[in-house]
Amino acid sequence: MSEAAIQTYTRADEAFDCLQTAIVKGDLVPGEKIGEVELCSRFNLTRGPLREALGRLESRGLLVRRPHAGVKVVSVSAEELLELYRIRETMEGLAARQAAERMTDEEIADLQATLDSHEQMIEQAQGQAYYQAEGDYDFHHRIATGSRNTKLAQMLLGDLYYMVRMYRYRLSTSSGRPHMALGEHRRIAEAIAQRDGELAEFLMKRHINAARRNIEKKIREGVLTI
Amino acid sequence: MSEAAIQTYTRADEAFDCLQTAIVKGDLVPGEKIGEVELCSRFNLTRGPLREALGRLESRGLLVRRPHAGVKVVSVSAEELLELYRIRETMEGLAARQAAERMTDEEIADLQATLDSHEQMIEQAQGQAYYQAEGDYDFHHRIATGSRNTKLAQMLLGDLYYMVRMYRYRLSTSSGRPHMALGEHRRIAEAIAQRDGELAEFLMKRHINAARRNIEKKIREGVLTI
DNA sequence: AGGAGAGGGATTGTCAACAATCTATAGACC
DNA sequence: GGTCTATAGATTGTTGACAATCCCTCTCCT
Numbered sequence: 001m002s003e004a005a006i007q008t009y010t011r012a013d014e015a016f017d018c019l020q021t022a023i024v025k026g027d028l029v030p031g032e033k034i035g036e037v038e039l040c041s042r043f044n045l046t047r048g049p050l051r052e053a054l055g056r057l058e059s060r061g062l063l064v065r066r067p068h069a070g071v072k073v074v075s076v077s078a079e080e081l082l083e084l085y086r087i088r089e090t091m092e093g094l095a096a097r098q099a100a101e102r103m104t105d106e107e108i109a110d111l112q113a114t115l116d117s118h119e120q121m122i123e124q125a126q127g128q129a130y131y132q133a134e135g136d137y138d139f140h141h142r143i144a145t146g147s148r149n150t151k152l153a154q155m156l157l158g159d160l161y162y163m164v165r166m167y168r169y170r171l172s173t174s175s176g177r178p179h180m181a182l183g184e185h186r187r188i189a190e191a192i193a194q195r196d197g198e199l200a201e202f203l204m205k206r207h208i209n210a211a212r213r214n215i216e217k218k219i220r221e222g223v224l225t226i
Numbered sequence: 227m228s229e230a231a232i233q234t235y236t237r238a239d240e241a242f243d244c245l246q247t248a249i250v251k252g253d254l255v256p257g258e259k260i261g262e263v264e265l266c267s268r269f270n271l272t273r274g275p276l277r278e279a280l281g282r283l284e285s286r287g288l289l290v291r292r293p294h295a296g297v298k299v300v301s302v303s304a305e306e307l308l309e310l311y312r313i314r315e316t317m318e319g320l321a322a323r324q325a326a327e328r329m330t331d332e333e334i335a336d337l338q339a340t341l342d343s344h345e346q347m348i349e350q351a352q353g354q355a356y357y358q359a360e361g362d363y364d365f366h367h368r369i370a371t372g373s374r375n376t377k378l379a380q381m382l383l384g385d386l387y388y389m390v391r392m393y394r395y396r397l398s399t400s401s402g403r404p405h406m407a408l409g410e411h412r413r414i415a416e417a418i419a420q421r422d423g424e425l426a427e428f429l430m431k432r433h434i435n436a437a438r439r440n441i442e443k444k445i446r447e448g449v450l451t452i
Numbered sequence: 453a454g455g456a457g458a459g460g461g462a463t464t465g466t467c468a469a470c471a472a473t474c475t476a477t478a479g480a481c482c
Numbered sequence: 483g484g485t486c487t488a489t490a491g492a493t494t495g496t497t498g499a500c501a502a503t504c505c506c507t508c509t510c511c512t
Contacts (some may be wrong), residue, residue: 010465011465012466026376047467052277059285067236068475068493069474070474087320090317091413150309151313152309154287238496294464294505297464364473
């Protein structure tokens with residue numbers, strides 16, 4: 001009940017969600033030209049709402065449109081992925097600092113409970129995939145909203161995370177360091193619980209920096225090809 | 227010839243530009259509900275392209291739409307403006323650092339030439355208004371693109387600056403510290419010219435921090451009311 | 453008199469046809 | 483044979499009409 005639920009779910013919203021997940025999951029291949037009518041038949045939509053959704057997605061940088069020449073999913077280079085992590089580093093550092101100053105005690109308790117459930121998931125099966133695919137975003141998601149910085153949360157949740165997830169799906173599914181990441185998450189949560197914004201920022205930046213270098217290494221080793 | 231010019235300027239693009247400038251300049255009052263047909267007659271458009279533009283603007287956070295209930299320009303609080311400056315501080319700090327590493331010598335020369343012309347403008351008439359309204363953004367614009375970080379530039383130029391400009395127009399026109407700002411710009415440009423990324427980042431963060439505190443002070447003094 | 457519910461009006465969401473533009477193919481010219 | 487041009491086809495952009503939803507007012511009941 002934190003936010004009023006969507007009152008009416010318009011076709012344009014539906015189109016937006018469908019396309020976004022299709023792009024993120026890789027069902028729509030980057031670079032390939034895509035026709036509007038094809039998309040319509042694929043998602044059972046008509047062109048009006050579809051075009052509105054296309055406009056939104058273009059504005060978010062997930063696809064590019066050339067007038068009269070069609071739309072294609074944005075094609076991305078390894079360097080751009082690493083640049084994304086550089087942006088995350090600074091922005092999420094800020095988010096962590098503000099979260100430490102502003103999250104309620106209840107939110108912090110929830111955050112730590114989330115980490116407990118993540119730990120169980122990792123210990124049980126090798127739930128690395130789930131942890132990295134959803135759990136990781138869950139953690140960062142909570143901190144972004146906890147920053148109480150509307151625009152910051154909007155940019156992280158609405159833009160960056162989708163981009164990162166898109167790349168993640170293309171790469172080998174998980175970053176392959178769940179235990180280490182969990183430990184880093186724990187320390188960040190601890191700093192937030194102690195209301196130490198400076199430390200939370202430092203730890204978050206280091207956390208994302210480590211993730212970036214991990215990806216960088218894999219790319220150099222040829223494990224990841226984009 | 228750095229970038230291919232827009233091939234065909236669609237009505238949706240026109241609608242987007244019109245609405246964006248109208249919002250930024252304050253012709254469209256925040257909070258006030260606005261009808262689609264009214265907007266159409268106002269900008270000589272039809273509802274199709276208009277709706278596409280509305281979707282883009284909503285995605286950028288410049289207006290909010292409730293299904294079947296109309297659209298209104300996002301209304302903003304003083305705190306949110308200050309939060310915006312906090313985001314700018316981190317993001318433009320990163321931009322400055324990367325610009326120091328990646329700008330071409332020619333771009334750096336242009337940047338410094340830009341500052342020369344700014345100085346002349348300030349010295350001649352009290353061209354504060356122009357300097358703050360356009361010159362300031364010119365400087366930051368160049369650094370954002372000079373970072374060679376596509377997404378970073380996109381977020382700064384496409385999202386944050388429009389928001390900041392919107393607030394700026396509502397407030398008293400200029401921040402009232404053109405000379406000081408120019409000096410800070412000079413030092414940042416110097417750091418970039420010396421390829422000292424760390425220093426450029428530090429100076430940029432301090433520059434924006436000073437601007438934020440200046441606004442904060444004015445708000446406390448009651449000079450600015452939002 | 454105040455509040456709740458229903459109905460009308462207005463506004464938004466959706467659709468399908470029309471017009472404008474680009475791309476690809478085929479032909480002609482150098 | 484290669485390249486440039488023109489035409490045809492397909493695709494996108496735009497338009498106006500139709501359907502669904504919300505808001506406001508008016509009435510009725512407590």
